[in-house]
Amino acid sequence: MTFLFSAVLAHFVLEEKLHIFGVLGCALCVVGSISIVLHAPQEKPIHSVKQVWQHATQPGFIVYTFLVLIVVAVLIFRYVPRYGHTHMVVYVGICSLMGSLTVMSVKAVGIALKLTFSEMNQFKYFETWVFVLVVTVCCVFQLNYLNKALDTFNTAIIAPVYYVMFTIFTILASVILFKDWESQNGAQIVTELCGFITILSGTFLLHKTKDMGNDASKDKDPPLVESPNHVDTPSNTDSHR
Template sequence: MGEIANFVAYIYAPAVLVTPLGALSIIVSACLAHFLLNERIQKMGIVGCVSCIVGSVVIVIHAPQEHTPSSVQDIWTLATQPAFLVYVVATLSAVLALVLHFEPHYGQTNILVYLGICSLMGSLTVVSIKAIGIAIKLTLDGMSQIAYPQTWFFLTVAVICVITQLIYLNKALDTFNATLVSPVYYVMFTTLTIIASVIMFKDWSGQNAGSIASEICGFITVLSGTIILHVTREQEPPPPPVGTCRTHHPPSPFWQGKGRNSKL
């Protein structure tokens, strides 16, 4: 239900607004873990939660207005503009370099390899899903977009990008600590998604420098709060080794026993 609501949000609001607000789910998770799982939130963790809320409020206040395209062909025009094509080529080139060269050599030691692939593909996922959402909205309003090949192209791109994200995010979680993966992935994914959305949909077009600066400050505040919340997370004590006992004594060799055959 949450992902469906997030999908709908991309239809009616710019990614510059929707993506950073995903940090609120981290606050909800921390509060639920505190009350339901008895996980203690440290003082700095509370500071991180407050920072996320303050940054989110600043972003909402200065968020740009959404300019909904009138058809999938309009979205295709935005996707084929030179600036965004340069971003797509640079993104795919970076992904290929990470997969073919850096992953075999540094994938098991450097967390930025797996998360870099996830974040780069994730930025393309968001703009594709936003295009699909707008196509669905226009279709429900009576302007069918199913016949356009661009609709199916965006759907194909979204499926490929989502599968790639899942594969390499699972690799990152299998290799590195989740408390490290979560904040780094959130920072990289959110930053690249905002860059892709600003280039393609021109979210900051028509805004003054003060509003853009306020959004950037709010975004940095949210990122700082997210990192603080994860870094100060209470670590669970490791479980005791299986089969250990406080009063355990090693068995004596059989030749140290007493009796008739003790000299054996």
């Protein structure tokens, strides 16, 4: 619900108006998210950092990681200079793609901390420090481009779009890494896909109508200003008496 509160606070605190289609887009995102959460696959128990490393070094996740890095590089060097200030998907896409790698690494670091506090030191393994490095680098990228997105576009629109894209890529990365959907039946998968479609519909609506509030404000008639040329002057008819 973070994106919903962000949109509401941006509307009232920052005075970045959220029009009726923005409200509808947020509602669709909420409904889709609830559908996905209620039918999400059960997470497999992870007992060590080395177990996460084994999953992360499988061919499927390695391919996903390389694809993410390639797409992010293309977005940064090719599309940010051209479309960064006109298409919010460019900045948000960079944050979301890097965020999917961040979450996977944060999970490994969290497991390492938990086991270390239980007197099973995980920081003696180089795998733990690799995950720490990935978290640091990805967070720097996310903060940089998320701040650029918030400086350029309406916060009330960026919040839900970022939430949706971040969630989609994170779930995709988790599915590839841990293969969580292997234990699900067809009905659960179809329901989750419907939730994804609902979320994408809300995101599309938000993106297509992001400038509606600004256009409405521009169309307002400017205030009438009295012309300075029309100034009453006293008559000089009696000056030659």
